[in-house]
Amino acid sequence: MNTAQTLGDFLRSRRTRLDPASFGFSGRRRTPGLRREEVAQRANISSTWYTWLEQGRGGAPSAAVLERICAALMLTNTEREHLFMLGLGRPPEVRYQSTDGVDPRLQRVLDSLDASPSIIKTATWDVMAWNRAAAIVLTDYSTLPPGQRNILRFLFGDPAVRARQHDWESVARFVVGTFRADVARAGLASEVGDMVDDLCRTSPDFERMWRENQVFSHSEVEHVKRLLHPQLGAIDMEYSLFAVDGRPDLSMLVYTPLDGQIAMRIRSAVAGLSPLVR
Template sequence: MREQEDRERHRELAQFLRTRRARMTPERAGLPAEGRRRTPGLRRSEVALLAGISVDWYTWLEQGRNIQVSSQVLESIAHALQLDADEKKHLFLLALQQYPAASTQAAPEISPALQRFLDLQGTSPAYVTDQRLNIVAWNRIASMLYGGYETMSARERNSVWRTFTSPDVRELLREHWESHARHRLAQFRASYAKYAGDPWWTDMIGELSRTSEEFRAWWPRHDVLNGPEGEKINYHRAVGKLTFEQVSFIMSDEPNLTVTLNVPAADGDTVAKLSKLLKE
């Protein structure tokens, strides 16, 4: 099982490096342009030159070979490919510069204090996700707005699965669905670096690829991202347009849990609509 997970991790690293090399241009990298190229992006030799490592060494990484690399080499590659903070973290996780998390995740325990905190948010939809992006706790207004978590199956409470398969989510987001879906997928990909090869993730990715055309098209892009979405607009069938600012934070005593609050816009309109919804 561990060998299979390592192979998958190395394959994921290789694909990630290739996608990041393909998006670079000689001009962006500070290299002289040499006419038209048959394939987009930099050559492997150019990345190796920029990173100050041998072409063979970099090629082996893109081939998914089982080789050990130092943090210094990874720093150089991240600089050469101009990775942002999330992408650099993703690179380090895939290259095993941090210990991989356990393959199996115990179900998180939601303390009474955390549940009270969610309940006290009133008209701010609030929920907690684990590293698989499963919704594991929520308050009343979140359940009313996003579809009744109490009656959902475990798979339906996975926010990535629900985003890509639920017609209700598409109606809730309307013209904002694609940006939300791409954001959620990039978060999912970033978390996957810790669990590449794990059976739960393999099954979920395979099922989503078979079920969703968009997931199948976007997953190979290797986009990674952490953090909240900022402004969020929802459309509820009973009260209409709702506008939020999203805030999220990781629990200090449970780093595998993320608390997300959708804070109603300051104009008061969204608060009034959600207050009406809570009274029904």
């Protein structure tokens, strides 16, 4: 498959579907959609070069040019990603979307995991949704104000959360390094500046780890979380991180208990059949 020609074909198909009148362009046309020079004008690029792109001979465009073409052609997020894959062989940078919650479909997925504590978090590690198992085993996020439902804030600011960690120092250092990588990948370094400054003021441990400038990914560590739960005792859970379809700024974190008896007790507590007693 000729990638350059495929890129050109895709651009042409998106251009011809647009209504010129809705962009203030007039005049009789032999073919549907915008003219090439009109797309180039909207994207602030050379008309000749845009024509070459559609003809499969324009060379590799930069990410900035592709973004302007996406805006000019009114591409959806899915179309934008496809255009980047054709033009640069990689997806575009994540577009962060602020949100007050998740749609009911995602919440139903969480709720179906009745023995697995699960959350949905943003690139800035704000918890947007959780299931009953997470409230029982991890943190009851419903008791926290929305602005405080941030994993770093209660990991470094809540003594009870700190006490539950089997090795708080290692957990905290991993969270800080992964958070740093996530916000940089999402282009949100400036947006989290106030929170980072606040944590540095209130937590000497956070300030120390933040100044270490380490970055981590989930693939670099053992995927087992060990907790010292006040009712369940010492528990081990495997965790897996999943992308949320259509929302690259969100991810779903699922913890699976390794002990079948622990899983049964969590499931019973979620169903309201029994309390968590040792």
